[in-house]
Amino acid sequence: MPERVVTACVLIIGNEILSGRTQDTNLNHIAMVLGEAGVRVKEARVIPDDEDEIVTALNHAREKYDYVLTTGGIGPTHDDITADCVANAFGVPIIVSEEIAEVIRRRPAPPPVMESRMRMARIPEGASLIDNPTGGPQGFQIENVYVMAGIPMVMQGMLSTIQFDGGAVVRSRSVTAHVGESQIAAGLGDIQSRYPDIDLGSYPFFRDGVYGTSLVMRGTNEADLEEMLDAVKALIVENGETPRDIVAE
Amino acid sequence: MPERVVTACVLIIGNEILSGRTQDTNLNHIAMVLGEAGVRVKEARVIPDDEDEIVTALNHAREKYDYVLTTGGIGPTHDDITADCVANAFGVPIIVSEEIAEVIRRRPAPPPVMESRMRMARIPEGASLIDNPTGGPQGFQIENVYVMAGIPMVMQGMLSTIQFDGGAVVRSRSVTAHVGESQIAAGLGDIQSRYPDIDLGSYPFFRDGVYGTSLVMRGTNEADLEEMLDAVKALIVENGETPRDIVAE
Known part of the structure; x- marks a missing residue:
């Protein structure tokens, strides 16, 4: 019986990696964790905070690989556009996740700050959540695309909660x-x-x-x-x- | 007058980065050096030692960006296929560079070892050389594609010898x-x-x-x-x- 090969693509989203300001370590960590789970990272792309680039890369990767994992761009500021790009790639609207909103409301803040933080509750319709063991807002998954934070500590926490249906372990x-x-x-x-x-x-x-x-x-x-x-x-x-x-x- | 924007794509070639065995640091170094030279890294891809994948990525990148820089896959072993892939992408034959061969011959070795090392003298026809200040075989350039070693110390040496025609510095x-x-x-x-x-x-x-x-x-x-x-x-x-x-x- 031929062995089952399960593949993944990692999309590292963020201008700070491409400018040289930040040394990425997320790819390395993801590759090791997926390898143990029987999922082989076959490609990785580092792309800027640019809607067209992100949507194009998402659509390429979700078509070609079994799993797509993204890091970065799900915070509360204007340059955090990953959720919108994923919704765009899948052709679905953005909705507000009441479950994420609840997590956000647990930490009190003045109304304008709360409003900014609520950006993090916006997910594509049809997505389910990825737990965040560090206690902050969750990531999300839609079909074979898993969207995680860019901060290594938070990304690692989220990744540890995902069950991959891996194939033969290398x-x-x-x-x-x-x-x-x-x-x-x-x-x-x-x-x-x-x-x-x-x-x-x-x-x-x-x-x-x-x-x-x-x-x-x-x-x-x-x-x-x-x-x-x-x-x-x-x-x-x-x-x-x-x-x-x-x-x- | 609108400022001149000069762009680059970095292709990191090597299974060892995708398996998680090796933490890449070349992208970060290249991004910083290019930034100082007025060249903006707009995309990076990590791709396996696979001919189709490398050729596809090369043709995408050389079409879309002003500069393409690759690291990895130019050593003497069977998994070093970057030169062949670049020749394939440009549709030119592989030739032996007498200038690289001379550098290789400077270090004596038994005939079978010398034969393996001569793999590193193979470059696409029409390519010019990139100096290697560490004393080993050179890298090469063809049109807007610059092919460098994967070992950080060697890559950094090669990169330091390249003159980029940059635009406005960010x-x-x-x-x-x-x-x-x-x-x-x-x-x-x-x-x-x-x-x-x-x-x-x-x-x-x-x-x-x-x-x-x-x-x-x-x-x-x-x-x-x-x-x-x-x-x-x-x-x-x-x-x-x-x-x-x-x-x-």
Whole structure:
């Protein structure tokens, strides 16, 4: 039986990432969490706070991938336009979620402030909510699109509450050696061709004054992974070096 | 005279970013360097080591933006397919660059290793080279597409040698305050509407046990930026708080 492959696209929404002001860390976190759930991130896009760009990216991604996750643009200010863009992409009106409004009302504020905060209760008609364990307004989901906050702490909380219907989980094996990539490139190519279903990545590094290469194998078949790892280790030994465990980089 | 706007798209090529194994930092660095050169990054995509995906993204980006910068996939191993994809996207053959081959030959190696390393001399016909100050094989440029290494140190070296024909440089002003976003959201919206050419971003944070908001103004007109900054500071004071300089986040 062929294994079930479940895919995702991540849309990072925000001018601050594209201007270089902010280093995005959300993609990395999402990729790791989805990987464990058997969902493979196949593409990510960083797009500006621009309605046309967001709608175009949403419609591309929701058509092509099983899951679409967005981060950013669901706060209370004028540059928070993600909910409107999602409604636009799905061709549905924006409604006010009484459930989110209740959460917002729990924290008292003067009327004008409350009015701004109520922007966060606006969701596309037909959406359901994504819990927010940090206690603030929820995110929302419509069909295969999951809309989360951009603040990493809040995004991580929301993500932790989503149940993904994942497929085969991709596992990995890794090993490093103090060899140059070129030294083992031909051998790696041979090994890769013997295990076409496993992705063999080669990543050179320079650390503590020493050049080396990390080899990472990713696939769903544990037996093949083990065989491939043995083959890569043997290749390293053939080249007069010692296979080493990966340390944090 | 309308100011000249010069745009760029960044393509981050590599399975290791999408799997969550590696935290990308290249986009952030490129965005900052291009910004200083008057080139605005309007989109970034993270794509897998897959020929169709890379070619599609290249053709989209080179059509839509003034500059396209890629990172990753130009090493000596089987998973390094960026040069082939760029040649494919432009419909030109791959040739061997004698200039890169010379750099490669400077470091002696046994014939099979040298053969693998020579993969890095393969470039699309018509491309010119991007210097590599770290001493390794060069990157290359064809029309508006700039192809660089994925290793941050090497990419940064290559990027530093490229001359961009930039337009008006986007400058920024920033201020933070211990106010919630909602408290000043209406006022920010008013200010934004008075300066439509300046992008006013609002970024909530939680630091050292205190909630606050960073306000970032980005635009090319320094006089407008100063006026807008004064207006934002006045808004903060009206709300009973003190405008503070941005500290590193």
